[in-house]
Amino acid sequence: MTTTQADIDREILAGQADGPQENQPRLDYPPYRSSILRHPTKALHPIDPEGVELWAPCFGHSDVDDAEADLTIQHAGEPQGSRIVVAGRVVDGAGRPVPHQLVEIWQANAAGRYAHLRDQHPAPLDPNFTGQGRALTDADGYYRFQTIQPGPYPWRNHLNAWRPAHIHFSLFGTDFTQRLITQMYFPGDPLFALDPIFQSVTDPKAREMLIAKYDHDLTSPEYALGYRWDIVLTGDHRTPLDTEEPS
Amino acid sequence: MSAAPGQTVGPFFHLGLPYEKGNELVPPGRAGAIRLHGRVLDGSGVPVPDAMIEIWQASPDGKILQQPGSLRRDGWTFTGFGRAATDADGHYWFSTLAPGPTEPGKPAFFAVAVFARGLLDRLFTRAYLPAPKDLDALLESVPEDRRGTLITEADDTGVVFDIHLQGPHETVFLSFPRHRGIWA
Numbered sequence: 001m002t003t004t005q006a007d008i009d010r011e012i013l014a015g016q017a018d019g020p021q022e023n024q025p026r027l028d029y030p031p032y033r034s035s036i037l038r039h040p041t042k043a044l045h046p047i048d049p050e051g052v053e054l055w056a057p058c059f060g061h062s063d064v065d066d067a068e069a070d071l072t073i074q075h076a077g078e079p080q081g082s083r084i085v086v087a088g089r090v091v092d093g094a095g096r097p098v099p100h101q102l103v104e105i106w107q108a109n110a111a112g113r114y115a116h117l118r119d120q121h122p123a124p125l126d127p128n129f130t131g132q133g134r135a136l137t138d139a140d141g142y143y144r145f146q147t148i149q150p151g152p153y154p155w156r157n158h159l160n161a162w163r164p165a166h167i168h169f170s171l172f173g174t175d176f177t178q179r180l181i182t183q184m185y186f187p188g189d190p191l192f193a194l195d196p197i198f199q200s201v202t203d204p205k206a207r208e209m210l211i212a213k214y215d216h217d218l219t220s221p222e223y224a225l226g227y228r229w230d231i232v233l234t235g236d237h238r239t240p241l242d243t244e245e246p247s
Numbered sequence: 248m249s250a251a252p253g254q255t256v257g258p259f260f261h262l263g264l265p266y267e268k269g270n271e272l273v274p275p276g277r278a279g280a281i282r283l284h285g286r287v288l289d290g291s292g293v294p295v296p297d298a299m300i301e302i303w304q305a306s307p308d309g310k311i312l313q314q315p316g317s318l319r320r321d322g323w324t325f326t327g328f329g330r331a332a333t334d335a336d337g338h339y340w341f342s343t344l345a346p347g348p349t350e351p352g353k354p355a356f357f358a359v360a361v362f363a364r365g366l367l368d369r370l371f372t373r374a375y376l377p378a379p380k381d382l383d384a385l386l387e388s389v390p391e392d393r394r395g396t397l398i399t400e401a402d403d404t405g406v407v408f409d410i411h412l413q414g415p416h417e418t419v420f421l422s423f424p425r426h427r428g429i430w431a
Contacts, residue, residue, distance in 0.1 A: 024252050024426075025367035032255075034365030037290040038412045044370075044422035047385045051349035052303050052311050052358050053423070057328035060315030093250055093425055102318075106263025116259040132263045134318075168256065168263060176303050177423040179360050181369060183254040200367050201252040209251045234250040235425030 003033075003158035005194060012199045023206035031196035033157050049237045053176045059102040059136060069135040071105075071147040079129035079148050081110025083224040086184070086212065087144035090137050092173055093235030097141025104170040105145060107131045112151030112165075121153050146224060152191055164191035164198060171231060178233040185211045186227070253368035258297055260362070261332060265299065268320045270331035272302075272343040279307070281405030283357065283374065284340035287333050289365075290413030294337020298363035300410070302329045302341060302374070305355070309347035345376060345406075354379035354386065356397075361410055361420075370420040374408040377401045385421075393419050 011031040027039035072079055086105075090098040108114050108131060111123035115130050131150075135143045152165045166183040173179070185198065192198055192207075201207045209232065218226020256264070273280045287298040304327050305311050317328040327346075331339040346355045356373040373385065375398045386394055396418045399406035411418050 023249050025254065027367050029367060032365070032367065035255075035367055036365075037293070038295065038363055038365035039367070040370065040417055040420050041290075041413055042417055042419075045385070045389060045419050046422050046424075046427065047388065049423050050383065050385075051353070051356075052305050052327070052346075055311050055313070057303055057317055057326065058313040058315050059318065062315050063318035104263055106259065108259075114259040114262055116262045118258055130262070168254075168260070170264060176358050176360070177371065177425065179301070179369060179371075180251065180253055181256050181362055182251055183257075197254060197367070200254075206249060206252050209249070210254070232249070232251050234423075237423065237425055 005158060005160055008158050008161070008196055009194065012196060015199070016202050019202070021203035023201065023203045025200040026202065029196065029200040032200055035200075049175065049177050054238055056101070056172050056174050056176055056178070059172075060100070061136070064102065064134045064136050068133055069143075069145050071129070071131060071133045071145065074130050075128040077128040079109070080126050081129075081148040083146065084149050085144065085146050085218050085220070085224050085226045086167065086229060087142065087218055087226070088212075088229040088231060089141045090143065090171060090231045090233065091141055092178065092233050096236075097137070098173050098233065099137055099139045099141055101137050101172050101174070103135045103137060103143045105133045105147075105167050107147065107150040107167040108153055110148050110151050112153030123151070123153070149186075149225075152189075157196060162191050162194070164189040164195050169231065171233060173233040174236045175238060177237060180231075180233055183210060184229050187211055187214055255364060255367050256299060256362045258364045260297075260299060265330060265332045266318055270329055270339070270341045271320060272327070272329045272341060273325060274322055275342040279344055280342050281345055282340055283343055283399070283406055283408060284338065284404075285407050285409040286337045287339065287361070287363065287410045288337060288412065288414070292414060294333070295363050295412065296333055296335050296337055298333045298337070298339070298361065298366075300331050300333070300339045301360040301362075302343070303327060303358045304343070304346040305349050307344050307347045309349045309355070311349060352381050353383050354381050359408075359410075361412075363412070366412065371423070372410070372418055372420050373397055374399050374406075377406060389419050
């Protein structure tokens, strides 16, 4: 029997009722069908980080060119779609900025198509848009990308399944335990309630942390709309007063 | 302050994350180079062809490095960070150096992060070098029948570390205090 959106909606509702609201995604979340055989069934093992886990890999200007933060200039012509700026600050669980750290993004084009062999959605590829970018945060933890508003796109989780428009974000903190890969969404997307990946986070306040805010101060006249998205990582396990260099 | 939730890397992460020589912390075949490799398997034992593994490790003399250059390898600088996507058979590999213990009497390990389509958030684990002489807090606290999931096995080219996301051989995955809202 084909699974419909109504079936998924019922499963999402049941998932919200059957336990406490959680601010991280449930790894065991059957409405997202691909998770069924790919989540651990045993509890995560609690342990204090040690050695390298207390430090993060270091990236610098030898790794990332400034131009990589502009996804609209990677080809000879202008990409199709609405130009946007996405900017914000990466902070740790104590609200401290994460300086000089790597931020990586990838996304679909304006038509909702990824420049990826496995994306068979019959929407046009854009020869002027790859959809991949990198940046380093500055000394105060700020990053800024210029890109194209991605389109929503269909997927095969169930019949007539569509993902809300999003940009994938990959982040590092100051220790390895803060490593985060997530997705940034756009305000007011009508697909939020229908999407099992977004709804795998059962706490609505936590889901809101994934939604950028329109920010007119980031909008540039006659050029691009601006979205602000601040990213909070988990806490750093080194103490704030620890100025020790790595051994 | 609560942290932003993770979300799956999805099926198209190859567009954004893997990069040239990401899995070559040192050039393959260089003196001292070992291969760290294995497969990522789902709960039915089926290889996962769209997973990504990151390793973060100390140098052979146990130093924790703060050396840029992981994304554009110059062939000489050892940074301690690597990234590899699995292939169609769920196999990944790194060319690297064996890490040393970061403290005397501690077993040496690679810190490992696992990402995949179908996996809603990253998982952390450790890959210890084969037959550790000393146990640390993690190895001591894991029941003996699951301890082996954290320990690599030697082969002709280096060490093997299979990652079972689920099932009878499920890998031990970790949670750290500040993931659980515990403020030390």
